[in-house]
Amino acid sequence: MDALMNARFQFMSRLSLALIAMLTLCQCSLLDRVVNSSAVIYALPPQEKMPSLLTHPDKLTPAGPVITFSPNRFLLTARQRAQLQALGEQWKEETPQMLIVGFARRGTPAGYARALSQRRAESVRQVFIEQGIDAAHLHSTGYGHDQPGLSSEDTVKIYIAQ
């Protein structure tokens, strides 16, 4: 009987070890994903009082460089990130209301272009949030290539609202 008990104990302990290992692996991969994609996301502020490029372009002033993306990419390069961090420093004290607008190049399937351009704007917004800028001051939208008068390239433009 003792031998049987022993075998069972060993089996159970191995099983639990395997389970723990599996769980750890799962958690690791989850954590990786979270860290890599900056998964702590912040809800967008209400846009009712925000001027838009279509209705009140005079109330928006371009701020900073135009961020360019490779086709189908929405993550920032290390260089772009550093550039945006430097830009964000000056707005830490007194954050203005900002509008971050994403675009996608002409020819990209239209529905995908809209979501892609919005996702690009979120990437830029995320850098400013990590810099310590209040998320409630950071508005974003994605126009895809619906507004060729504004841009039909793979870009994100940053504006300060007056």
Add this chain to the structure above:
Amino acid sequence: MSSNPCRLLLFCATALTLVMPEHASAVDWSSLWKRKPAKSRTRQDLETARTLAVGEFTGATGMTAARKMSERLASHEELRVLEAKAARFLLTGRSVGGRIDAKLTDREGNVIFERTYAAPGLEDNVKALADDVLFAVTGRAGLASSQLAFVSDVSGTKQIYVCDADGSNVEQVTRHPGGAVAPAISPDFLAFTGYSSGFPNVMLVDMGAGAERRIAGTPGLNSGVAFAPDGRRVALTMCFVGNPEIFVIDLPTSHAVCVTESMGTPADPAWHPDGRRIIFSSNEGDGPQLFVVEADTEAAATKWACGYSFATDPEWSPDGKQVAFTARLGLDFGVVVKPYPSGSSRVLQKGGAQHPTWSPDGRSIAYAQNGQLWIQDIATGKRRSVVSGRGEISEPRWMR
């Protein structure tokens, strides 16, 4: 210690029930009964099965109604219009002032349906009746009253237009400052993304009443609306949470539920005819791929292996057995049809064809190519440009 054998026995029993397949215990008795072979249908039976005669239509507009019905039905491949004595079905009725009271009977005099068509205008009533007759006789949805919605930039901004299933009667529906894109159309409503507020918001137009209301105006992007088969719910992309996600909105209550948890670009949702599953495209880092998610459960979305590294704009066929989507084929886009959940895919059209949408009868697919609206028969591969010379046409959607 004495309880050990019992435990062992219990364990064995549990293991057995787990190992045994469910159906092994229950014998399917019904399969043991010999079924009577179905009466084989002769070729003649099949030929007469889909024959129809347009009989007498009384009333002031009765003659015109009968003539228009004959013309409309005669152009349909799956149905033959014959003399009253030879036909399997007989259509009779009465029409006054454009209104139609119609009755479809079979040769034995059994009434198939008896309905009134009271839309303002004889033409609309004839179309609706023709669709009902086609469905009753052939079992397939008719296209006479069906419409397509699409985007054109001919006016200077992108606006929504609708046309009949043959490309006739093109009509501009929206005049939004800033434009309107991504339409979806149901028999009663048109939904689209409008830019009149300066930001992309989803609007719903009651096609009968003409009233327009905003159904999604959350911060950021609201777009890519698709009507559920029940017509009550819509799926769309919203991103007020800080990242684009697919949401389902119940129209009567405006209650919204998020059905995805993405780090990418979920877009272009389309419903399975069962009204439970939604297929959409998302770029999770390595190009847009297709995913399927359940609308009513909290299960995570699963990737559907479509066989292409770049796939967008998926749409399920009306029977749910195939998916059409835009794929990148080399340097250009094309429209691909693939059986769902698996099977070999078929390139329907290369050369920049985009945004496929199924006809309600599942026989053809409409798409945009070189700024024109095309309709292609799936079985024969024959295609024709149905709307052209109206600026750049994109994002066609057949009525759902």
